[in-house]
Amino acid sequence: MTTHHLTVLGMTCGHCEKDVSRVVRSVDTDANIRIDRAANAVSIETNQAITAFIVAIVAEGYEATVNT
Ligand SMILES: [Cu+2]
Numbered sequence: 001m002t003t004h005h006l007t008v009l010g011m012t013c014g015h016c017e018k019d020v021s022r023v024v025r026s027v028d029t030d031a032n033i034r035i036d037r038a039a040n041a042v043s044i045e046t047n048q049a050i051t052a053f054i055v056a057i058v059a060e061g062y063e064a065t066v067n068t
Contacts, residue, residue, distance in 0.1 A: 001032070001045045001046060001047055002045070002046065002047070003032075003043055003044070003045045004043070004044045004045075004046070004050045004053070004066060005041065005042075005043050005066070005067040006041070006042045006043070006044065006050075006053075006054070006057075006064055006065065006066055006067065007040050007041065007042075007064070007065050007067055008020060008035075008040055008041075008042045008057060008062050008063065008064045009040055009062060009063040009064075010061060010062040010063055011035070011037045011040065011062065014037075016037070016062070017035050017037055019060060020033075020035060020042060020057060020060070020062065021033050021035065023053075023056045023057055023059075023060045024042075024044055024053055024056070024057070026056065027046075027048065027052050027053050027056050028046045028047075028048045028053075030046070030047075031044055031045060031046040031048075031053075032044070032045035032046075033045075042057075042064075050066055054066065
């Protein structure tokens, strides 16, 4: 598994965190997710390509970019 570090903007409360977690799991049920809302940081450990996660998070209304 690879851990991808994302910056996700627009998470304003705990509901948003759950929302992002749900979306990530909808892409990969086996993904491990860590969210630090104060830092706009989302880590996703997965075997899948990160692009699908970005697309899903953005479709949910958040801004998501991969940290390089
Ligand atoms: Cu919220």
